[in-house]
Amino acid sequence: MLKVLIVDDEKPIRQWFEHVIRQNGDEFEIAGLAANGREALTLCMSSAPDIVITDIKMPVMDGLELIEQASKLNPEISFLILSNYDEFEFVRHGLRIGVKDYLLKAETDDQDIVAALRKMAEDRSGRTQAKDRWQLRDVLNSPEDWLPPEMLQGAMRWLICGRDGTPNTEEDAASSTLLEACKRWAAQSFPLARLQGFVDEGDNAALLLAFTDTAPPSGEELASRCRDWGAEARLRFSYTVSFGIGAAFSSAGAVKNEFRKAKRAFRCRFYTGEMSVNAANAGMSSDPSEEHAELAELMRPLKSAELLEPGLIESVLEKLDALKIRNVDPAEAKEAFRSFLERMEAQLPEETGQRDAKRPDAFGELDRLAYWEELRDAVRRHLRKMQETAYRRTFVYSETTNRIMAYIREHYADKLSMTVLAEQVHLNENYLSQMFKKETGKTITRYMIEVRMEQAKQRLATLRHKINRVAAEVGYASEAHFSTAFKAHYGITPSQYVDSLRSPKPNLSEPQDKTDRGEESWIERNKV
Template sequence: MWKLMYRILIADDEKSIRDGVARYLAKHCADFEVAGLAENGEEALKLAQSLLPDVIITDITMPRMNGLDFLENISCLLPDARLIVLSGYDRFEYARQALRIGVREYLLKPLDTTKLLAILEKFKKELDQSRRALGPLAGVDLKDSHRNPRLEQLYGKLLNGGNSETEPMIQEPASYCCVLCSGDVKEEIIREGLYRKFARLGEPVLIRMEAGIYAAVFRLPGERASEEFLKLNLGLTSLANYMRSEGLGELHFFIGGFVTSVKGLPISMYQARQAMEYGFIEDMPPAVNYEDSQAGRMAVCLYPPEEIQKELALAVNYGNETMARARVCDLCSWFDENGIRDAAFIRMCFLTAGHRIQSPGRDAVRISYLEAERFRRDVLTARSFLRLKEVFLDFIIFLIGRKRGEITEKQVISEKVDRILRENMANPEFSLDDVAGLLFISPNYLRQLFKQETGMTFVEYLTRARLEHAKFLLSSTDLKVSEAAELVGYKDPRYFSSCFKKMFHISPSDISANSTLS
């Protein structure tokens, strides 16, 4: 979707100034909207990462995080944002630091509104030019644009471990870099965006690697790697922000090192994958390079305090949910306080903590191999630290329920099945085999559990769930009978009506009519 206005974020600890500037801009500046207001640097940093403003106006002296620290943090995450300092201090040192960070304008209080409008008009022209350079990427036929099948085949073979006759094809000196792209943006949009952003730097070649993962190979003639590295990093950050701000999807880039031969590309890709696996994807900045990820891994290895893990085990054994929740929060806070970002290490610590709670003993909580495997899989696939915390807390609460005798394995299976059914109810072909595959258990075992717990076959359970949901839809919305039937997986409305009347002794059209009258 094409943005009609540019966004401004205002950060100042004085409410009168924040609100006053916002009101003035709303009245006199039609090309910009004030997207967010922050009263300190920490709040401004969070808002900037969420709102992706085009212009940031900030004070310097603010509580919790001052304006210069905020700008230094955000400048690498939003390299295209225009930065303005609005300060009551006319100090050379402040101005010098601001210029080093990349601040474009340094305004003094009281604010000269005429000067601010002139600055914003200048910024608008620059932003318009940048927007035209990328152009609209949505709603345009880009299927085969800027493809190079010959190089795609060459690079693809190298990156997938094959040998290739590369020397006759590429002889002049060059530097190469592999960048892994992860996200939900369409392949053709990624390819076109990379071309428009980096055509002058070295036309990239995009190769599909696996579901949701692409490799972009950059080739820079001569020995330009060192001078172009920063441009590549900032350009990829800018492109990812653009995709997100235009509603095209989330995209993260992971940059491997530069190599001096095309045959070294597998090394660059390995480094890019190391960067991708370092953190939780949803918590990482738009572009991460291998060197930065390795710097984090070279730090001294710390382990969570033994006391927290012991108290967590006690909380589970005594069935104390309040204490367990508090210790889980303590464990998560410990990683944050110590600046630990290595996702593989954090996952290992959570898995270890989970297994220690179940260590053999008289009071140990017994779980099945299936339940243990589910916990392991959920930990390893968590895409953010917050999601990992939720997974671990859910597992702890589950163990407490098992300890109290409130949760059995059958009940856990039933809850999982019910959730899966609701997510796939509109699929008329959905079957017990599909559910069993998603739960990683055999269809026969699932069929047996269902019969034991519900007294119904899976087909009977699915039919009842579909018809009850249809009844809810018809009684609470203005959907037609045929529309409700389709939403719960029935292709034939007449067959749906027959099944519905057999179960509820009333036709679906009567329920729909009563809902409309009421």
């Protein structure tokens, strides 16, 4: 909230401006009223106004002299001149010495006053944020040169606060900047703490709290106060905020490293959602190269993925779930899955036209996603669309059959039945079964067995999966049933196959037709 000083030798003018400003008390407050420049100069020293509205011609000290003297006291003061028609030369002089705007008394109404003040507030906000960003960089690189010495004598904590969703400029104008709101809250919540506030990237507020004369609050207490203020901000400003809380530290040399950890904690809101309060933990790394290496290791198995391989979407979603567990940097995560989708897109047949250089960026939306659930949904949607396109071009089947094949490949581990499959394409069960057999030469159940067996073979080949685990992962309720089905399909048991991996492999590419029919009958009876 900006403080405004009103200076005019006419009392009705002062009262008029005071009334208008008080009607906008959520944006501005009255710092004082003065009848001449000398009174105003005294108030500038005692009340530290942000904006001075001043007449030009006044007794004792006129407006131009007030501007020159007050600017020496505080270069950050913004000035708004009140003038008459015959005073334009004075106005031009005022503009040359730093006045931001002027109002003609005869033509000004209430809306003009508020508009001029809001314009000045916006200009101050931009200058303040630019300065805060510059100061933050200096503080992080040389804290002992830029921070007050007394701040470095106690326990310190970084606190990062940012708005959820897309900022609304009208709300910002009505509620002041986030940094100023956070600073007021911190000053009220921790009156004995020393405080430095900065604007970080994305217009987030970065607060450094130093507790030199009192014990610092625990992480739980600080988190509780952050949640309380987040609820208050939602009621007062109609937007929500999230927080990242740094660990307590007492060394100037740790200022930059602990700031990075607090920022990483703040970025965890990507996984925890709106109105989140996330704290840095002792094991949290602040090294971007470590985060990149961790993500690269997580994505390694997907480098050789094929667009139409069974269970691809399931595998990709597992990696996305792992992102949430590990709190991988959101920007890195979105870039990694964007690159993955581009590799999958490159596998589409040329005639689909999906890789036309002139088309819009198909995956640009990933960069703009705010939360993990949105990323997960978007990746799944893109993969499914690409798979459906590939099926239509790879197999000479109808769209209905291609959709059933794609659904089975994605949901092979589920308990599938003809009822479930028929619902996907809105057809009668018998008609669907007959159409699938006519087009592919095999029953739906036979196709499902092939998909399950191929996936089982791939998992057993890793030598890291136990047979009972593989059975469950490919849709079998018991290891015994899985082993029977595997032997019916390949001619050897899963155990024999695992043993054979250490010696020349048998040819498992051809299923054993004489026993597959028995497996199909068992599945039909049990609706597996």
